[in-house]
Amino acid sequence: MxxxxxxxxxxxxxxxxxxxxxxxxxxxxxxxxxxxxxxxxxxxxxxxxxxxxxEEILAAVRGFDGPAYVHPDYTFRGWSELAEALAEITPGTLTKCYRATGGSEAVEIAMQVAMAATGRQGFISLAGCYHGNTIGARSLAGDRGTYPNLLPHCRQVQPPLDGRAADRVERLLKGEKVAAFIMEPVVCNLGVLIPTAEFMARVREACRRHGTLFVMDEVATGFGRTGRLFASEHFGLDPDVLCMAKAITAGYAPMGATLVTKAVADAAGVDFYSTYGWHPLSVAAALANLKYWRRxxxxxxxxxxxxxxxxxxxxxxxxxxxxxxxxxxxxxxxxxxxxxxxxxxxxxxxxxxxxxxxxxxxxxxxxxxxxxxxxxxxxxxxxxxxxxxx
Ligand SMILES: Cc1ncc(COP(=O)(O)O)c(C=O)c1O
CATH class of the missing domain: 3.90.1150.10 (Aspartate Aminotransferase, domain 1)
Structure with missing residues (x-):
């Protein structure tokens, strides 16, 4: 065969x-x-x-001589180094980092944290979006054809992402108890849709007014894809939550991360545990990637x-x-x-x-x-x- x-x-x-x-x-x-x-x-x-x-990331992975594994409840130098480095390079005041194995899990963490921090159940996302393959992420996409029992209270806003779309988001935020608004700042999964600056500014501000967390999914856009290290920077955004994965290790090992502000982490008060989240080998690859980016x-x-x-x-x-x-x-x-x-x-x-x-x-x-x-x-x-x- x-x-x-x-x-x-x-x-x-x-x-x-x-x-x-x-x-x-x-x-x-x-x-x-x-x-x-x-x-x-x-x-x-x-x-x-x-x-x-x-070559540099390959060398870090091939020459890795750290521990084979670290229990999630223990401490590990690589974890604190990487979390600190991510806090430094991300936009706004994101200082607390949840460890994930990939992008879907990073989004799932964002959703759980948003629900815990706000005590609300609802989400707003873009029609046709993709944020991963968990039931939570699929609920954001809202396609009930194959999975009829998705999370309720997920609403989608239709592009184009202009002033009229911002009106619709504002109406939804006013009418319902929304835990989080989530989107990719440049929407790779919808064929690189680029929101207007007005849409981004108004939605960000409306989220603040209504106590809704503003979540940027930078799983695809992170690490330089759109011409800035993070695409949120194009719009001067300060997200409450930012998800990353994919290019965080430049492809050499699996990893995801969800960064939140201290206020959000404190309000959520939840832990997230994943056996292979931030495996030491992945951490070595991510640190080498960040070192490469610095230089x-x-x-x-x-x-x-x-x-x-x-x-x-x-x-x-x-x-x-x-x-x-x-x-x-x-x-x-x-x-x-x-x-x-x-x-x-x-x-x-x-x-x-x-x-x-x-x-x-x-x-x-x-x-x-x-x-x-x-x-x-x-x-x-x-x-x-x-x-x-x-
Ligand atoms: C924007 C976005 N979020 C989340 C995911 C899910 O990431 P993963 O495949 O690592 O679970 C993807 C994957 O393509 C993505 O493009």
């Missing part, structure tokens, strides 16, 4: 896995088991922000800005077979086609065959999240492939 056959037989998936059998990855390039080369415009979906094979952050963000400009210019000039809306924020890139179109998934498949990896979120929505280190010639190569596949 080959790998694909074994995968189909033993892995629980709704659909057979996409074609690429990854053998090796290097920078912004992936090689499959036949040695076929792919330009990688996905970086594992906002995970490998430093490109594949970062190379300015250069990384400069590269994001320059390469983002290339994507914007080239995609803006491409002759897509259907009407396209191109949205670029740093190296978060979305191309949306008409609602009934399946052009994005067809295009995604064609690109893969031609040696370029992009994501088709939905049939009509293409996203690209290349490594922040991607070189100009690799951007050009990938965009040339995309253009040939149109």
């Amino acid at each position: 080959d790998v694909a056959q074994r995968d189909r037989r033993y892995l629980a998936r709704a659909e057979a896995a996409e074609g690429v059998q990854v053998a090796r990855s290097e920078g912004s390039v992936i090689f499959d088991h036949h040695g076929k080369r792919y330009v990688d415009f996905t970086a594992g979906w906002c995970v490998g922000n430093l490109g594949w094979g970062n 190379h952050g300015a250069a990384l963000l400069a590269n994001v800005a320059a390469r983002g400009d290339t994507f914007r210019a080239r995609l803006g000039g491409m002759k897509f077979a259907e009407q396209a809306s191109v949205r670029v924020k740093g190296l978060a890139i979305g191309v949306e086609f008409g609602e009934d179109s399946d052009y994005a998934s067809r295009l995604g498949e064609r690109c893969r065959e031609a040696g370029l990896l992009v994501s088709a979120e939905k049939e009509n929505l293409l996203t690209m999240f290349p490594a922040l280190t991607i070189e100009p010639e690799v951007v050009r190569e990938g965009l040339d492939i995309l253009e040939r596949c149109l």
Whole structure:
């Protein structure tokens, strides 16, 4: 039985896995088991922000000689160091950190903390959002088709994220007891929707007025994706709660974190325990990632800005077979086609065959999240492939 056959037989998936059998990855390039080369415009979906094979993080993981495991109730130097470092780099006054194993758990913690801190049950999020795969996170998405018994009291606001959407959020906040409003500050999961500054400012302020926690899910946007270390910075936001995961270790180990203000932590008064939350090996990877950012952050963000400009210019000039809306924020890139179109998934498949990896979120929505280190010639190569596949 080959790998694909074994995968189909033993892995629980709704659909057979996409074609690429990854053998090796290097920078912004992936090689499959036949040695076929792919330009990688996905970086594992906002995970490998430093490109594949970062020597410094690899060295930290391979040379790790700390404890095999630490009981969550004990103390560990790596935990306090990492929590302090995250408090320093995040926007606003987030100083208390819950340890998680990934993004879904980080969001679940945010929801539990919000309920405990406010004594309320309700949530507001964006229609069509994705915040993970727990029942809590799926409740935010509000899709009751497959899971009819989601949490009640979850309301969704329809984009576009402008003044009228802010009106709707304000009405909901007034009418109901809402524990938290949650969204991605740049919505990667909706094809890089960029809220207006008015929407963000008004919703943040309304949350403050109504005693509702303002939660920024930076699981995808965190660690430079949109051109700032955290996308909340684009709007000068000071969230009550911020979730992160994915690129926190640049892909070398699983980890998530939920940062809250001291006031929120005190009001919630809850603990969150997870056996593998902040495993020492993951902590070593995250600390190495932060060290890399401290030394190379300015250069990384400069590269994001320059390469983002290339994507914007080239995609803006491409002759897509259907009407396209191109949205670029740093190296978060979305191309949306008409609602009934399946052009994005067809295009995604064609690109893969031609040696370029992009994501088709939905049939009509293409996203690209290349490594922040991607070189100009690799951007050009990938965009040339995309253009040939149109
Ligand atoms: C914005 C956002 N939140 C949460 C999650 C869930 O993260 P994880 O897959 O690590 O559980 C994701 C995953 O794609 C995400 O994009």
